[in-house]
Amino acid sequence: MARHWLMKSEPDEVSIDDLAAAPGRHLPWTGVRNYQARNFMRDAMRPGDDVLFYHSSCAEPGIAGLARVSGPAVPDETQFDPASPYHDPKSTRDQPRWLQVEVELVRKTRLLSLREMRQAPELATMRVLQPGNRLSITEVDDAEWAAVLARLER
Numbered sequence: 001m002a003r004h005w006l007m008k009s010e011p012d013e014v015s016i017d018d019l020a021a022a023p024g025r026h027l028p029w030t031g032v033r034n035y036q037a038r039n040f041m042r043d044a045m046r047p048g049d050d051v052l053f054y055h056s057s058c059a060e061p062g063i064a065g066l067a068r069v070s071g072p073a074v075p076d077e078t079q080f081d082p083a084s085p086y087h088d089p090k091s092t093r094d095q096p097r098w099l100q101v102e103v104e105l106v107r108k109t110r111l112l113s114l115r116e117m118r119q120a121p122e123l124a125t126m127r128v129l130q131p132g133n134r135l136s137i138t139e140v141d142d143a144e145w146a147a148v149l150a151r152l153e154r
Helices: 016-021 035-044 114-118 142-152
Strands: 004-009 026-028 050-055 062-075 099-113 137-140
Touching (some): 004 142, 016 050, 016 099, 026 062, 099 114
Antiparallel strands (some): 004 137
8 A cells, every 4th residue: 555745845846847847757856865765765655656746945935746655765875975965975775874765746736835834734734744744755644635635536
């Protein structure tokens, strides 16, 4: 059974439109530098899992589309690149610290804004809405997933 995830991306780095324009509509999810988010990719995310593609740190944050995990967790190549803002000099190819998964576009949606999400009682338990949450990847339960999909169809 597929799990559901919310994955945040700053649209000036990678947006839903970038995913739509990518070859095969697939992109590696690079740059995750939080151990808990990394552990989700390593231990829990699997190809076929559903993704809410969330635009963060922008004028109007919110869910911008649906995606799917399309590749297993593998070392994030940006950690080895000294020119990358995600370079980690303590990470080695023998013992990489950071992972990535590949995601593929399912479809771009209307923007389900953070404001609208906060006003929806059925979404109140979503981790992204909890005070102090800064994780770039969070699990979404079945009821939350269904409620988001229903809101996106309005």
